[in-house]
Each structure stands twice: as C-alpha cells, then as structure tokens.
Amino acid sequence: xxxxxxxxxxxxxxxxxxTLPVVIQKxxxxxxxxxxxxxxxxxxxxxxxxxxxxxxxxxxxxLYGFPGRISTITHAIVILGFSTVKNxxxxxxxxxxxxxxxxxxxxxxxxxxxxxxxxxxxxRLIAQEIGFRGKEEAFVGGLLHDLGKVVHALYLPESFLQVxxxxxxxxxxxxxxxxxxxxxxxxxIGSWIAEKxxxxxxxxxxxxxxxxxxxxxxxxxxxxxxxxxxxxARALEAGNPGDQSIPVVDLEAWSQLGLTExxxxxxxELSEGEIERASVFLQVND
Ligand SMILES: [Fe+2]
Ligand SMILES: [Fe+2]
Numbered sequence: 001x002x003x004x005x006x007x008x009x010x011x012x013x014x015x016x017x018x019t020l021p022v023v024i025q026k027x028x029x030x031x032x033x034x035x036x037x038x039x040x041x042x043x044x045x046x047x048x049x050x051x052x053x054x055x056x057x058x059x060x061x062x063l064y065g066f067p068g069r070i071s072t073i074t075h076a077i078v079i080l081g082f083s084t085v086k087n088x089x090x091x092x093x094x095x096x097x098x099x100x101x102x103x104x105x106x107x108x109x110x111x112x113x114x115x116x117x118x119x120x121x122x123x124r125l126i127a128q129e130i131g132f133r134g135k136e137e138a139f140v141g142g143l144l145h146d147l148g149k150v151v152h153a154l155y156l157p158e159s160f161l162q163v164x165x166x167x168x169x170x171x172x173x174x175x176x177x178x179x180x181x182x183x184x185x186x187x188x189i190g191s192w193i194a195e196k197x198x199x200x201x202x203x204x205x206x207x208x209x210x211x212x213x214x215x216x217x218x219x220x221x222x223x224x225x226x227x228x229x230x231x232x233a234r235a236l237e238a239g240n241p242g243d244q245s246i247p248v249v250d251l252e253a254w255s256q257l258g259l260t261e262x263x264x265x266x267x268x269e270l271s272e273g274e275i276e277r278a279s280v281f282l283q284v285n286d
Pocket of ligand 2: 115146
C-alpha cells in the first residue's frame with residue numbers, strides 16, 4: 001500500500017466529521033477584506049447568536065486585557081482590532097465543533113487539549129519576543145496544530161490508543177509511532193480537515209508543517225514559531241501531547257527565530273500565567 005492509500009484508509013475510517021457552519025465562511029471572507037467595517041462583521045456574527053455569545057465572553061476574559069468591558073462584537077473589533085477578533089471567531093467556531101470534555105478511555109484527552117492551549121500560549125509569547133506581526137495567528141496555529149490528533153482520538157479511539165501505547169512502550173515519539181502503525185500521521189489527518197473546512201492558508205500550513213517547518217514556504221516563520229512552542233510546551237510538561245519524548249528542534253527554524261537566552265527565559269517565566277489565561281478557550285462550550 002502506498003503512502004497516499006494509507007492516509008486515505010485512515011481518513012475513510014474517520015467517518016462523518018462535523019462541518020463548519022456557513023456563517024464562519026462568510027465571516028472569514030468579510031474579515032479578509034480590508035474595507036470591511038466593524039459594524040458589518042458584528043452584524044454577520046449576530047446571525048449566529050450562540051457563537052456571538054461565546055465570542056463576547058472570550059474577548060472579555062483576562063487574556064485580552066479588557067475584562068468585562070466589551071459589550072458587542074463591533075465594540076470588540078474597535079478595541080482589540082480585526083486580527084484578534086477574527087482569530088477568536090475562528091478558534092471559537094472550530095472548538096465549538098468538539099465536545100472538549102469527551103473522554104477517551106485509556107487516554108488523558110483533557111491533557112491533549114491542555115497541550116494545545118500551552119503550545120498556543122507559548123507560540124504567542126515567542127511571536128511577541130521576536131516581533132512577529134501575526135501574534136494571534138501564532139496563538140491559533142499553536143492551539144490547533146495537533147487538530148489531527150484530536151480528531152483521531154475522538155473518532156478512532158482504538159487506533160489512536162494503539163499509537164499511544166506503542167510510543168510509550170518504545171519510549172519513542174508519537175509521530176514515529178503513527179508512521180510505524182498507520183504509515184500516516186496527525187499531520188495528514190489535520191491537513192485533510194484543513195482542506196475540508198477551508199481553513200486559512202497560514203493555519204493549514206502550521207497544521208501541515210509544525211514538524212517540518214522548513215517546508216512551510218512563505219509561512220516558514222509561523223511554522224517555526226509553533227514548532228518551537230511544541231517543544232517548549234513538552235519541556236515545561238504542560239499538558240499531554242500523546243508521548244513522553246521531546247522531538248529535536250529543527251536547526252534552521254531555530255536560527256531563523258534567533259532567540260537569545262534571555263528571551264527564552266522570559267518566555268518560560270511568562271508562560272504559566274499566559275497558559276492559565278488562555279485556558280478560557282477550553283470552557284468555550286460550557
Ligand atoms: Fe504534532
Ligand atoms: Fe503538539
């Protein structure tokens with residue numbers, strides 16, 4: 001069986017994935033148009049009241065620095081800017097497709113969500129340190145980088161557990177264990193979902209290349225940020241990525257980021273508080 005066939009087989013077994021609501025496609029289009037006004041976005045979101053309520057709750061969390069002071073989407077855009085609100089909308093819509101409290105027998109599923117939040121938070125801190133303009137894209141990229149693992153765990157728990165147990169027994173990496181057992185990885189599953197859900201290109205590239213950042217083309221810097229954040233989250237033992245090993249950092253990505261020792265220390269120092277504040281995203285469906 002060729003590589004492609006193996007991925008197809010794994011994906012075929014996933015069955016029916018949830019779909020993204022039409023409203024998010026409409027909002028993404030609006031937000032990528034520089035002439036769109038805050039009022040137009042507010043109006044588009046208000047057509048989905050459930051999502052609108054969640055977004056208002058999130059933008060009022062301590063994570064964004066204006067707790068309890070934002071009353072409408074329009075107001076949020078004026079205060080926080082398009083980029084932040086756009087990314088909150090995207091993240092909320094995707095996370096609301098999942099039951100974040102769903103258990104997978106034999107696996108600490110909440111730990112995987114915590115790993116995701118940790119990687120998002122650390123990615124945002126790295127972006128801030130190096131002056132990368134897409135801080136919020138780094139956060140969302142980190143939060144959703146292992147989307148393929150989440151879907152695999154929730155939709156094919158037995159096959160997912162096989163990978164986890166094999167990695168555990170061999171003291172190896174989850175990624176290598178996936179290759180050994182399925183000949184395909186969470187990167188392939190994640191990329192398939194990104195295509196199906198028509199996710200923004202930069203996010204799709206992070207999902208596809210957080211283990212191979214030098215292959216991310218125009219989005220190499222963003223992929224490198226998430227690649228390093230994934231490794232730092234493991235070093236900090238924040239959450240459960242599915243294995244206990246720490247992958248080797250890609251040297252080209254590392255040198256492109258150009259972080260000093262002082263900057264790394266500051267990231268470590270700030271990460272705990274940042275992860276805690278960002279954990280509001282895990283309550284999005286409560
Ligand atoms: Fe990964
Ligand atoms: Fe990860």
